[in-house]
Amino acid sequence: MNIRLEHVSKQFSNHLAIHNLNLDIRDGEFICLLGPSGCGKSTTLMMLAGLYQPTKGNIFFEDQVVNHLEPKDRNIGMVFQSYALYPHLIVRDNIAFPLKQQKVPKKVRHERAEEAARLVRLENFLDRKPSQLSGGQQQRVAMARALVKEPDLLLLDEPMSNLDARLKIEMRDEIRQLQKKLNITTIMVTHDQEEAMAMADRIAILDQGKIQQFDTPERLFTQPKNLFVAKFLGNPPMNFLDGELFIENGDQLIRGEGFQLKLNKRLNLPTSTKVKLGIRPHEMKVVSEDEGSISAIVTNIEHLGREQLISAKIGKHSVRFFVENETKIKIGEPIHLHPKTDAIHIFSEEMGENLLV
CATH class of the missing domain: 3.40.50.300 (P-loop containing nucleotide triphosphate hydrolases)
Structure with a gap:
């Protein structure tokens, strides 16, 4: 029916x-x-x-x-x-x-x-x-x-x-x-x-x-169409970083406290527009330091059996991500993270809508 x-x-x-x-x-x-x-x-x-x-x-x-x-x-x-x-x-x-x-x-x-x-x-x-x-x-x-x-x-x-x-x-x-x-x-x-x-x-x-x-x-x-859906759905929940859009050498980037990320898809928005960058935990990987990586400090480690859930600080923001059990990480250790750029979400800080959907 x-x-x-x-x-x-x-x-x-x-x-x-x-x-x-x-x-x-x-x-x-x-x-x-x-x-x-x-x-x-x-x-x-x-x-x-x-x-x-x-x-x-x-x-x-x-x-x-x-x-x-x-x-x-x-x-x-x-x-x-x-x-x-x-x-x-x-x-x-x-x-x-x-x-x-x-x-x-x-x-x-x-x-x-x-x-x-x-x-x-x-x-x-x-x-x-x-x-x-x-x-x-x-x-x-x-x-x-x-x-x-x-x-x-x-x-x-x-x-x-x-x-x-x-x-x-x-x-x-x-x-x-x-x-x-x-x-x-x-x-x-x-x-x-x-x-x-x-x-x-x-x-x-x-x-x-x-x-x-x-x-x-x-x-x-x-x-997810907006911040509410993005925050509500997912366990552990999506990570969020506050930032602003800006242009450098013709590229559009998001810059926030402790991070900078180049965008694959250009947004038709003015420089200095405030946004929230959303990254699901499984879309963040620990990498060697490179130009596109984000520096972080490990604050907690949860052993979940087949994997570990790591908490870390990027500037003032807390993020969580998964690593394999074999990965050697210690609390207090500096690491470098690389988000999967084609899986990130960008939300308007003012209205909360997903700017990439």
């Missing part, structure tokens, strides 16, 4: 939670709403579910405006952060509960519950109660209960936030495979960027009720 939000806003008393939101979601897509707490992602999900009505704008399911349509009439499946299972019911009856509300005959709803249980590999747990299941199994029950109605739209509200790190990785693969197998349009709210990057076809990054960028995981990472 195609989903479209046109100029949607949501006001709570004096707080504007969502401001002029526009989204166009294709049939069968897996979309993540990603952002910090309070950015409006859960409010957007609640409007799609019919639990909130938009203050302005329209929500379309295909070509039908559903602003005032009750949740029960939207043919959606929803998985909550808490799973919201009924503790007194066995798994079979938990899964079948939405069908019971629809007055589906008992035999039919049990057959469909068993079919949904097979999809999530719970067919051997149908007679157990939720208290007899692990966290991952309870999540599967919640997923089966959402799928048993054969929904047109699946809404996931931080469904893996209660799982440990190892189980999260397993479950996100299972959910992604299941979603693709059933080809259900799916929208998931998460604050976990790694989760969003691993699962989504496209990600909408929100801040203060506005979409900052709606794009594929790859483009969000390699071509």
Whole structure:
């Protein structure tokens, strides 16, 4: 099912939670709403579910405006952060509960519950109660209960936030495979960027009720449109150096405290324009001193198993980058760094937009 939000806003008393939101979601897509707490992602999900009505704008399911349509009439499946299972019911009856509300005959709803249980590999747990299941199994029950109605739209509200790190990785693969197998349009709210990057076809990054960028995981990472997206996405985060543009011998360069860098792509901006240079940690390499290198002092070393994460100072700025375990570096040692010039980002200091996108 195609989903479209046109100029949607949501006001709570004096707080504007969502401001002029526009989204166009294709049939069968897996979309993540990603952002910090309070950015409006859960409010957007609640409007799609019919639990909130938009203050302005329209929500379309295909070509039908559903602003005032009750949740029960939207043919959606929803998985909550808490799973919201009924503790007194066995798994079979938990899964079948939405069908019971629809007055589906008992035999039919049990057959469909068993079919949904097979999809999530719970067919051997149908007679157990939720208290007899692990966290991952309870999540599967919640997923089966959402799928048993054969929904047109699946809404996931931080469904893996209660799982440990190892189980999260397993479950996100299972959910992604299941979603693709059933080809259900799916929208998931998460604050976990790694989760969003691993699962989504496209990600909408929100801040203060506005979409900052709606794009594929790859483009969000390699071509962030503004400083917020660049700072939010990436672990460890992007390095930033304050500088100014200037011309020397016909070349355009950025100069800041402790560094100078020649640009491959010339910007149509006046000399002395203040900018922020952005470099992801994996795009910085330790080199022997040369004309294009930047001097730095090592301040910390983190051993991560297969590599080391190095912190260093360039003038007043702190930066981080990776080196192989075999690289011999000591705290306090002066080093030379060479950023990959075709992978740098330059942001306007005034407006925050990426000048290279």
